[in-house]
Amino acid sequence: LLTLSGLLLVFMRDLVADGPMKMLQPVLFGGFLLSLLFAYQWKAAPWAKMLVFASAIVFVLPFMGRSNTSYFDLMIQMMIFAALALGLNIVVGLAGLLDLGYIAFFAVGAYLWGIFGSPQFGEITGNPAFAGGINPAYFWLFIPLAIAAAAGVGVLIGLPVLKLKGDYLAIVTLGLGEVIRIFANNLEVTNGPQGIDAIESAPVPWLNSLAHTLGFAEDQYRLFFLYILVLAVIALTIVVNQRLDRSKIGRAWIAIREDEVAAQAMGVPLLKTKLLAFATGASFAGAMGVIFAAKQAFIDPKSFDYFQSIGVMSMVILGGMGNIPGVILGAIVVTMLNLMVLPTLSEVLQSSFPNINQNLDPSKYQRLIFGLVLVFMMLYRPEGLLPSERRKHEMHSGDGPAVDSLTTENQ
Helix, strand or coil: CHHHHHHHHHHCCCCCCCHHHHHHHHHHHHHHHHHHHHHHHCCCCHHHHHHHHHHHHHHHHHHHHHHCHHHHHHHHHHHHHHHHHHHHHHHHHHCCCCCCCCHHHHHHHHHHHHHHCCCHHHHHHCCHHHCCCCCHHHHHHHHHHHHHHHHHHHHHHHHHHCCCCHHHHHHHHHHHHHHHHHHHHHCCCCCHHHCEECCCCCCCHHHHHHHHHCCCCHHHHHHHHHHHHHHHHHHHHHHHHHHHHCCHHHHHHHHHHHCHHHHHHCCCCHHHHHHHHHHHHHHHHHHHHHHHHHHHCEECHHHHCHHHHHHHHHHHHHHCCCCHHHHHHHHHHHHHHHHHHHHHHHHHHHHHCCCCCHHHCHHHHHHHHHHHHHHHHHHHCCCCCCCCHHHHHHHCCCCCCCCCCHHHHHC
16 A cells, blocks of 8 residues: 555656645655555564565655655655644653643744745844855754754743743743744744745755655755755654653653643652743744745744644644654644645646535635544544544543553553
């Protein structure tokens, strides 16, 4: 299924490009991604699973991206939001802190590189030497700088609000997130609502040579570089999340989520542990903000509004709160629904029925459709699409016989 879906997307590109057949694109691409989920749940040796994933990542996806860059772009977006969801999963899924302003940390990283890596820096300084921004090679330096800056902002936001709980914490974090967006919308250094354009990414000559050898066009080099970079970052993010989940601090986060009073009685420092959760989750968002700015080459305050925070939160809830593979699955499903399925459905309807009322455009009801999906999820599968054993036990502890021992989650 993995190979067949990918190859069909490549060789049937012209056939499914227009008309009703275009709906085959999200179907085939969804089949390709679904096959990766089957591979993850496949009861086989680890090396066999790694072989399947490596073939998809190294061969099938680049082959698809070379044939149609929209798949490259979509996969990069999926992985960016997956990293964001993994960062929020630390705050919400592990520590149990409801943060509705998480996208603010994403904005910190994006604007940090957006200002310095674009002509905006030359306008701020008035120095002709920086008319095009600083040297793009400093892109690598700004990733750790964005991590530190976002973590610092996470601590500053967390200090005054972490004494609050539940809905009160959610409302305050929502307000603080909006404060960051309003700053970006009004400050001259961020160019206000007009945003920042012509943002550069790092020059990597050897990677461009590799892309040329593999048959990529020159206008695809940037996406190929970002694809490789995001793959490396998402792999590192998964490893860090796994290590944190099994560490002493990870167990402290889970203890706070389950019962703050009991955790404090057992010697867990609440403020320090919560601040660490905020800072750690924010650092992932800061790093991905730099990559997002380099990919889009343009950012403005609308990219970091309240609905983006809700979208990332939905990915965590939909996929399976507290479970790394589930969170990644949630990010893929939500991103594909927003960026591929609904836009393709709109194009098909408009091409098939030119006189259709514009109010029936499915893309205009994106939030309504996604809201209905969440409602049905909460009613019929509240633990998420791919929950952890602990979460499944919590949600269905009163449904009948006890769920199997949770020791399988730690194996």
